[in-house]
Every structure is written in structure tokens, then in C-alpha cells.
Amino acid sequence: MLEKIVEMLGASPTQYRYLLNTEKLVEKRALKGNRFVNLSLGLSCVIFFVVGLSGASMLLLSLNVFTYALISITMSMAMIGIWTIPYFDILIAPTHYPIVAHTPVSSRTYFLVKLTQILTYTALLLASFNLPPAIAGIWIHARESSQLLYLFPIVYLLIAFMSGFFTIGVMTVFAGYLTKLYTKKSLRNIAQYAQFIFPGLFPMVWILLPRLPFSLSDGGIDKLNAFVKWFYALPNGWFAGAVSLAVGEIERPNIVRNLILTGLAIVSTLILVFVPLRSIARSYSEYLSYLLESGNQQKSELRVKIPLFAKLFRNPAMRAAFCLGAAYMWRDKHILRQLFGSFGAIIILVILFMQDEPFSLKWIQDAYAIGLSPGFSMMFYFVGTSFIGTFILPVRYSEHWKASWMLTLAPLATTRDLWRGVQATTLLYIVAPCTLLMFCIATVIWGVSGVFYVLPGLTILLYYVIFYPKPVSNLPLAEEFVQKRSTAGAWIPFVCSALVVIAFVGIQYLTYLVNIWVYYGFYSGTVVAGLIGWIHFFRKK
Amino acid sequence: MIQVSHLTKKYGQNTAVDDISFEVKQGEIVGYLGPNGAGKSTTLKMLVGLLQPTSGEIAVAGYNAETELLELKRHIGYVPEEAQLYEHLTLVEHLQLIGRLYHLEERLIAQKIEELAKLFDMAFQANQRISGFSQGMRQKCIIMSALMHNPDVLFLDEPFTNLDVGTVTLMKALLQRLADLGKTILYCTHILEVAETLCPRIMIINSGKLIADAPVEELRQQTNQTALNEIFAQLTETTGIDEKTEEAIRIVMEGTPDA
Numbered sequence: 081m082l083e084k085i086v087e088m089l090g091a092s093p094t095q096y097r098y099l100l101n102t103e104k105l106v107e108k109r110a111l112k113g114n115r116f117v118n119l120s121l122g123l124s125c126v127i128f129f130v131v132g133l134s135g136a137s138m139l140l141l142s143l144n145v146f147t148y149a150l151i152s153i154t155m156s157m158a159m160i161g162i163w164t165i166p167y168f169d170i171l172i173a174p175t176h177y178p179i180v181a182h183t184p185v186s187s188r189t190y191f192l193v194k195l196t197q198i199l200t201y202t203a204l205l206l207a208s209f210n211l212p213p214a215i216a217g218i219w220i221h222a223r224e225s226s227q228l229l230y231l232f233p234i235v236y237l238l239i240a241f242m243s244g245f246f247t248i249g250v251m252t253v254f255a256g257y258l259t260k261l262y263t264k265k266s267l268r269n270i271a272q273y274a275q276f277i278f279p280g281l282f283p284m285v286w287i288l289l290p291r292l293p294f295s296l297s298d299g300g301i302d303k304l305n306a307f308v309k310w311f312y313a314l315p316n317g318w319f320a321g322a323v324s325l326a327v328g329e330i331e332r333p334n335i336v337r338n339l340i341l342t343g344l345a346i347v348s349t350l351i352l353v354f355v356p357l358r359s360i361a362r363s364y365s366e367y368l369s370y371l372l373e374s375g376n377q378q379k380s381e382l383r384v385k386i387p388l389f390a391k392l393f394r395n396p397a398m399r400a401a402f403c404l405g406a407a408y409m410w411r412d413k414h415i416l417r418q419l420f421g422s423f424g425a426i427i428i429l430v431i432l433f434m435q436d437e438p439f440s441l442k443w444i445q446d447a448y449a450i451g452l453s454p455g456f457s458m459m460f461y462f463v464g465t466s467f468i469g470t471f472i473l474p475v476r477y478s479e480h481w482k483a484s485w486m487l488t489l490a491p492l493a494t495t496r497d498l499w500r501g502v503q504a505t506t507l508l509y510i511v512a513p514c515t516l517l518m519f520c521i522a523t524v525i526w527g528v529s530g531v532f533y534v535l536p537g538l539t540i541l542l543y544y545v546i547f548y549p550k551p552v553s554n555l556p557l558a559e560e561f562v563q564k565r566s567t568a569g570a571w572i573p574f575v576c577s578a579l580v581v582i583a584f585v586g587i588q589y590l591t592y593l594v595n596i597w598v599y600y601g602f603y604s605g606t607v608v609a610g611l612i613g614w615i616h617f618f619r620k621k
Numbered sequence: 622m623i624q625v626s627h628l629t630k631k632y633g634q635n636t637a638v639d640d641i642s643f644e645v646k647q648g649e650i651v652g653y654l655g656p657n658g659a660g661k662s663t664t665l666k667m668l669v670g671l672l673q674p675t676s677g678e679i680a681v682a683g684y685n686a687e688t689e690l691l692e693l694k695r696h697i698g699y700v701p702e703e704a705q706l707y708e709h710l711t712l713v714e715h716l717q718l719i720g721r722l723y724h725l726e727e728r729l730i731a732q733k734i735e736e737l738a739k740l741f742d743m744a745f746q747a748n749q750r751i752s753g754f755s756q757g758m759r760q761k762c763i764i765m766s767a768l769m770h771n772p773d774v775l776f777l778d779e780p781f782t783n784l785d786v787g788t789v790t791l792m793k794a795l796l797q798r799l800a801d802l803g804k805t806i807l808y809c810t811h812i813l814e815v816a817e818t819l820c821p822r823i824m825i826i827n828s829g830k831l832i833a834d835a836p837v838e839e840l841r842q843q844t845n846q847t848a849l850n851e852i853f854a855q856l857t858e859t860t861g862i863d864e865k866t867e868e869a870i871r872i873v874m875e876g877t878p879d880a
Contacts, residue, residue: 382744384713384731400721403714404707411709411750482705486766488671490722491694557707 089358091189099185099193106176110562121204124163124571128208131159135209136216145327146334147308148220149236150320152213156240157247157316159209160202164248165421166570167198168255173413175479175561177368187365188358195357198248206244210237235326242349243319249352250315256360259367312337318345389508392618393501397492401501402508405475405556409509414561415474418570422470426463456522456533461581464514464541468548469573472506476551477561484558495554500620502556503545507617511541536603539610540584542617622647622774622805623668628677630663630829637663639829640677645807650800652820653809656857660829661809662702665776668807669699682773695723698772700780702809704759708752712743712762715751716769723770730769737765741788756783764792775799778809793819817849827857 083093135152143151171194180190214233311317321341324334387406393399409415487498515538522530551559592599623645630638638660645651655661666672668679670690679686684693706715713734720730738747741761746754751762760783767775775796781789796806796819810816816823823840825833833840833856837849846852854860 380745380748382713382735382738382747384717384734384747386717386727386731396721396724400718403721404710404718407710407714408707478707480705480707480709482703483707485671485701485705486707486719486722489669489694489699490719491691491724492722493691 086189086192089188089192089353089361091186091192091361095185095189096192096196099180099189100196103176103193103197107562110560120572121201125204125208127571128159128163128205129212131155132209132212136212138213139216139220143220145217145220145232146320146324146338148213148217149239149323150308150311150317152210152217152236153240153243153319153323154311154316156206156209157243160205160244160247161251163205163571164198164202164251166418167201168251169414169417170194170197171252172255172259173371173417174368178372181365181368181372187363188361190368191361191364195248195252198252199245202244202248203241206241207237210240214240232327236323239319239323239326239345242322242345243316246315246319246345246349246352249349249357253352253356253360256356256364259360260363262367262370312341315345315348317341318348321345389504392508393504395497395500395620397490397497398501398504401498401556402504403501405502405505406509408475408478408557409471409505412478414477414479415471418470418474419467421570422466422573426466456525457537458581458585460514460518460534460537461540461584462577464511464537465544465577465580466573467510467514468506468541468545469576470570471510472502472545472548473573475502475505475556477559478557479561481558481560484555487555487558498556499550499554500617504617506545507542511538511545515541535610536584536588536606539606539613540580542610542613544580546613546617622649622682623807624678624680625664625668626678628664628667628679629675630660630667630672631675636829638667638674638826641826641829641831642677643824643831643834645805647805648800648803649822650796650806650808650820652816652823653807653826654811654813654816654823654853655826656859657811659826659857661826662778664826665699665778665807665809669697669776670694695770696773698767698770698775700763700767700775700777702778702782704756704763706751706759706762709750711750712738712747712754712765715762716765719766719769725770733769737768740791741765757785757788760784761788772804774805774807776807776809779811780808781810781812781815789815813849813853823849825853825856832856 083097086093086096132152132155135155138148138151171191174190174194177190214236217232217236218230220232308317311320318341321338322345325338325342387403389406390399390403393402409419487495492498515534518534518537519531522533524530526533588599588602591602623643625644626642628638628641629636641660641664653661653664663672667674668681668686670686670693674686681693682696684690684696686693707718710718716734716737717730720727720733725733734747735744738744741764743758743761743765746758751759754762760780764780767777777796781792784792793815796808800806808816808820817837820837822836823833824831833843835843840849840852840856841847844852844855846855
């Protein structure tokens with residue numbers, strides 16, 4: 081059946097099947113023995129399942145079928161949107177294209193292979209998320225007069241999957257139109273950076289989610305029902321309408337609404353598949369051929385410059401790895417995409433903090449003990465550690481991993497110096513600017529005493545960099561880049577950051593509760609340990 | 622300068638290099654020949670410390686590969702078969718990386734980069750990223766890297782692949798001159814013409830075993846052949862070329878209108 085659909089979309093079913101199987105096989109072999117990816121995917125599914133349970137808990141609010149389906153589907157669409165952003169690397173920067181570029185594989189076929197790869201991961205996550213609300217839905221429906229209550233789980237799951245694929249479709253169209261800009265030389269840079277910032281746009285929907293429960297507590301169900309009408313204009317509302325209709329909500333006040341919304345869901349999905357997606361699929365190989373371009377070949381005068389910061393390190397191996405890490409930080413599209421993706425996610429979190437009452441800026445400015453701000457410090461530690469993770473995790477892998485023979489061949493007494501070089505890159509290009517920015521913000525808000533809010537962060541971030549797990553070989557860019565591994569672990573920096581922040585702020589708070597002098601001691605110890613650590617790190621031969 | 626004794630490399634049941642022993646003196650250029658998959662590159666990788674031998678002894682420039690690998694690495698230069706490079710770096714950045722890994726002074730690195738880039742006609746491309754380079758330019762990068770730190774022993778694995786005629790001529794003269802200055806060169810290749818003109822001594826490896834090790838003249842007398850390719854074919858038992866050609870033509874034409 082899948083092959084029939086492929087044929088309908090203008091691709092070759094045989095080539096599609098073989099290419100897809102080959103991609104799967106290559107990926108499987110590249111990841112052989114790597115438990116991390118499976119563990120990471122498994123954990124993602126667990127997280128989706130847990131959030132899905134919270135969607136199912138809406139059952140307690142005596143909602144009607146439409147509102148219940150709306151909340152669950154909105155959460156599902158937003159979660160899928162946010163979580164699958166890293167997977168778009170599969171489409172935007174495919175690694176094996178040069179191998180098939182000269183063969184008679186059509187643009188549409190290759191595009192569909194890549195899209196199918198994304199949809200495979202999406203299906204797994206959709207199932208994990210939507211299972212709890214689907215099953216719980218039987219009980220919500222029991223309160224209504226429908227004849228088809230037993231159908232709810234099947235109907236809901238089908239439509240939730242459709243809504244998930246619709247989300248991926250919309251994101252693909254967005255990414256696809258950006259790829260079209262590549263054909264215009266003047267817009268190529270804009271397209272490239274838009275792709276980096278792109279992850280930050282779609283998850284804006286997420287901002288709506290935490291607001292829903294607060295609306296409920298403020299004004300009750302009536303207010304919610306009035307609020308729900310706004311969703312008639314959005315795709316999540318259309319799919320919720322389809323669920324209502326399919327389980328038999330055909331009473332006079334609802335039938336027209338549900339019919340229209342279902343129609344909109346079906347028509348928009350069909351239009352999405354047959355108009356923009358088809359058009360992007362047609363021009364996909366054109367975009368990929370631009371990626372294969374060798375870049376700027378304009379001749380220039382020879383100049384040998386030594387990077388400014390490189391002079392800081394007395395150890396030449398550390399200097400070498402520092403410069404290598406810095407070059408890859410700005411030039412490797414996979415590392416850059418993770419950094420920009422992280423930047424987008426952090427901006428959204430800050431907007432969330434600013435918008436909603438319990439997380440307002442007031443909270444950030446709240447002070448305790450000697451006037452130190454836990455909120456501000458927490459934000460600093462979280463932002464800093466997240467950025468560190470999004471660089472130091474992917475810098476282990478590279479498409480050019482085979483070039484690491486040069487590092488192995490070098491006469492180095494210890495390869496630890498190479499990893500220290502990467503740590504130095506992280507400290508100077510991520511931690512230093514982050515700290516400087518935080519110093520500026522803190523001193524503007526609190527004056528000179530703002531410096532005290534930032535100082536412990538220097539310690540946390542330094543030791544976070546030092547103790548972040550490193551490769552056994554100590555070599556940067558020396559492990560094979562596998563797209564699935566890179567994308568599966570994209571959420572790890574955020575989770576690690578959250579754990580570190582909770583632990584450190586927790587200890588601070590506990591010491592404060594025990595005795596103020598214990599707190600002072602802990603604070604001073606932290607700052608001194610940081611200063612010693614920084615000096616030691618940069619002075620070591 | 623290079624001493625190899627009973628060197629063996631096994632991958633499971635498969636023996637890639639089988640009990641090889643040879644010695645190369647200072648200032649010698651030795652051609653190391655063999656058909657595809659014979660074990661040439663594996664031997665070289667073991668000699669430079671990239672692969673661990675299953676058994677046997679290696680000593681290069683007086684340093685034992687097992688106990689003094691670090692010192693050994695300081696004295697060698699290596700041009701691998703495939704030009705694998707960090708493609709997001711420019712040529713200048715790449716050579717800086719290599720210079721630093723060999724603990725050269727920054728000023729010396731800068732000076733060498735300028736001079737080598739001019740010598741290999743790469744001065745105008747030196748600040749461009751390697752990702753935009755042709756295969757030949759990449760090969761030049763690798764050769765420059767191998768020469769940066771003035772090694773005593775050079776291990777070259779198909780070093781002239783993709784190079785233009787001018788650079789090949791320069792390289793041949795350069796290698797000859799380096800040998801005159803006392804550098805030792807182990808030259809691994811398929812191109813028999815180059816080996817014939819450059820290497821007074823030839824070693825041939827087949828299926829992991831060293832089947833010949835003698836000066837070219839001696840090999841000619843042993844095999845009663847004059848050209849090196851004929852000597853090579855005889856020693857590696859490469860026969861039936863005409864039959865194989867006909868078979869290949871039949872396969873290519875199969876199922877096509879011209880068949």
C-alpha cells in the first residue's frame with residue numbers, strides 16, 4: 081500500500097524501497113553496539129508517555145469530547161513539533177546524498193525516503209504520547225450520549241497520528257521553502273541562518289500549553305469553552321472536530337461545527353501533501369546539488385594568522401585542539417544547528433518565564449538570604465550548561481572523523497591535552513560570553529552587587545565543562561557522525577543542565593536553612609574553588 | 622633505519638600481513654609493491670603506529686614501536702593512501718594544526734606554511750577551506766603535512782595519486798634529494814613506472830607474504846624480464862589477462878542491443 085502511495089506521489093516505488101532499506105541498514109551497522117541511541121530513544125518515549133498521562137488527566141475536569149481531544153491533540157502536535165526538530169537534519173543535511181547524486185534517482189524519490197525516515201521516529205513518539213489519552217478517553221465519553229463510545233481509542237489514535245504527520249508536513253514545508261531560497265545566491269546565507277533559527281519558531285505553540293491549566297483555575301470551564309472557540313481556526317481544532325464527529329457527536333448544535341472542522345482537517349492534509357510537499361519534493365535535488373558545491377573558490381593572498389586566544393595556551397597540543405574546536409564550532413553545520421536550536425529553545429523558555437505569572441520576572445528577581453537571587457542564578461546556570469552541552473556533546477562526532485588519524489599519529493605523550501583544548505574552546509567561546517552577558521544584566525538590575533549573583537556561575541560552568549563525559553580516546557571529532565545518534569541525544573544537554581541546576585541551587589538553599597554562616601562559607605568556597613580552577617586550567621603546561 | 626622482524630597482522634582468521642622481515646638503511650628509497658589487498662597499507666600503518674601488530678618487532682630510526690612509540694612518531698612523516706582531512710579547516714589552519722601537534726614554534730610554523738604553500742603552488746588557495754579543494758590539492762596538503770617537521774623517515778602510500786605532472790616531477794626530484802641528504806623513504810605504490818625510476822630496491826608483497834626483496838637489476842636477472850610490470854606479473858602470478866578482458870567485454874555487453 082505504501083508503494084502505491086509512493087507511486088501516486090510521482091516517485092519510483094522500487095528505488096524508494098531499496099534506498100530506504102539501505103539507509104536503515106547503514107544506520108543500523110553504524111550504530112551497532114551503541115546502546116546510547118536506543119536508550120535515548122527509549123527515554124524520549126518514556127517522557128512522551130508521561131506527558132501523555134498529564135493529557136489524560138484532563139479527564140478529571142469534566143470536559144466534553146471536543147475539548148478533551150483538543151487539549152490532547154494540541155499537546156501532541158506541539159510536543160512532536162518541538163521534539164522532532166533535530167530530526168530535520170535528515171532532510172536538510174542528508175549525509176549520503178553524494179553517493180546517489182549521479183544515479184537516476186528522482187528528486188521526489190529521494191525526498192520521500194528522507195521524509196519517511198523522519199515519520200518513522202514521529203510514529204514512535206506519537207504512539208507513546210497518545211496511548212494514555214486514547215485509553216482514558218473511553219471514560220470521558222461514557223458521560224455523553226454517543227452510541228460509539230467503545231470506538232474512542234481507535235478513532236482518537238488514528239486522528240492523533242494524522243495530526244502528528246500533519247505537523248511534520250507543515251514543518252517540512254517551512255524547511256522546504258527555506259531550501260528553495262538556496263537557489264538564489266543572494267538569499268543563501270539568509271536561508272542557512274533561517275534553518276538554524278527555524279527550530280525556535282514552531283515550538284512557540286508550546287507557550288499556549290502551560291497557560292491552559294491556569295485559565296482553567298481562573299475562570300472555570302465556561303471560560304475555557306469560550307477560549308476553545310479560538311482553536312476552530314487552528315489545525316489542532318480541526319482534528320479535534322474530526323474526533324468528535326467520528327465518535328458520534330452529531331447532535332444539532334455540534335454537527336455543523338464538527339463537519340466543517342473535519343472537512344478542514346481532511347482538505348488541509350490533502351492540500352499539504354499534494355501541493356507544497358509535491359512541489360518541494362520536485363526541487364529537492366536542486367537544493368542538494370547546491371549543498372554539494374565546493375564553496376568559495378576565489379583566490380586570495382596568503383596570510384598566516386595566529387588566533388588571538390591561541391596565544392593563551394603554552395601547551396601546543398592544547399592550542400592545536402583549541403583552534404580545531406573553534407573552527408568546527410562555527411563551520412560544522414551539525415554543531416551549529418544544535419547550538420542555534422538550543423538558543424531557540426532557551427529564548428522560548430525565557431519568554432515563558434516572562435509571560436506566565438508563576439514564572440514571571442518577579443520570580444527571577446526574588447531574593448533570599450543575603451540578597452542573592454536564586455532565580456537569576458538558576459537561569460544563568462541553566463543557559464550556560466545547556467549551551468555547553470550542545471557543543472561539547474556533538475564535538476565528539478564528525479563527518480570528517482577519518483581525519484583523526486592525524487591526531488593519532490602525532491607524537492603526544494597524552495591525548496588528554498587534546499580534549500583539554502576542546503574544553504578551552506568551550507570556556508572561551510561559550511562560558512566567557514555567557515558570563516559577560518550575565519554580568520552586564522546583573523549589574524544593570526542590581527548595581528555592583530549584581531556581580532555576586534554571577535560569580536558562583538563561573539565555578540559551576542567551569543567544573544561542568546571539566547567533568548562533562550569525554551570520549552575514551554580523548555580525541556575530538558574522531559567518532560563517526562551518525563545522524564540518528566546526534567538527533568537522539570539532542571535533549572540530553574537540557575536534562576543534564578536541569579539536574580545540575582537543581583542540585584546546586586538545592587545545596588545553596590539547604591545551607592541557608594541550616595545557618596546563614598554555613599551558607600556564606602559554601603558561597604565563598606564555591607567562588608574560591610572556581611577562581612583556583614580557572615587559573616589552574618589556563619596555566620597548566 | 623627501518624627494521625622489521627617477523628611482522629604479522631591478523632584479523633580473526635584472516636592474515637593480512639604474514640611474517641614479514643626486512644631492513645631499510647639510511648638514505649635508501651625502497652619501493653613496496655603488491656596487488657590490491659596484498660597488505661601494503663596494513664604494513665605501513667603498523668610501521669607508523671596507527672595499527673597494532675599481532676606479533677613481530679618494528680624499529681624505526683632506532684626506536685622500538687612497542688616501547689618507544691612516541692619517539693618513533695617524532696621522527697617519521699606519513700602520507701596515507703586516502704587524503705582524509707578536517708575539511709572545515711583552511712590549508713593554513715590545517716598546517717598550523719600539524720605543526721602544533723609536532724610541537725613546532727609558532728613562528729617556524731608560519732614560515733614553513735608560507736614557503737611550502739608557494740613551493741606547491743597553493744599560496745592563493747591557502748586561506749580557503751579544504752572542502753573546496755580538488756583531490757590533487759588535498760594530496761598536496763597531506764604531502765606538505767608530512768614534510769612540515771623534517772622527518773628522518775618517510776612512509777609514502779601512493780603519494781602521487783591525483784597529482785598533476787608538474788607536481789609529480791617536483792616530488793620525484795624532491796624525494797631523490799631527500800634520500801641524498803640521508804632521509805629514508807619507504808614508497809608504497811601500484812604505479813610501477815614511478816617505482817622503477819625512483820626506487821633502486823623493490824620489495825613485493827602478495828597475499829600478506831613478502832615474495833621479493835632485491836634491487837631492480839637483480840629482479841630482472843631472476844625473472845628474465847626487463848620491464849618491472851612483467852617482473853611484477855610473473856612474481857604475483859597475474860596471468861590470463863587476455864581471457865579476463867574478453868570475459869569482461871562479454872559481461873558488459875550482456876543484455877544490451879549491441880550484444
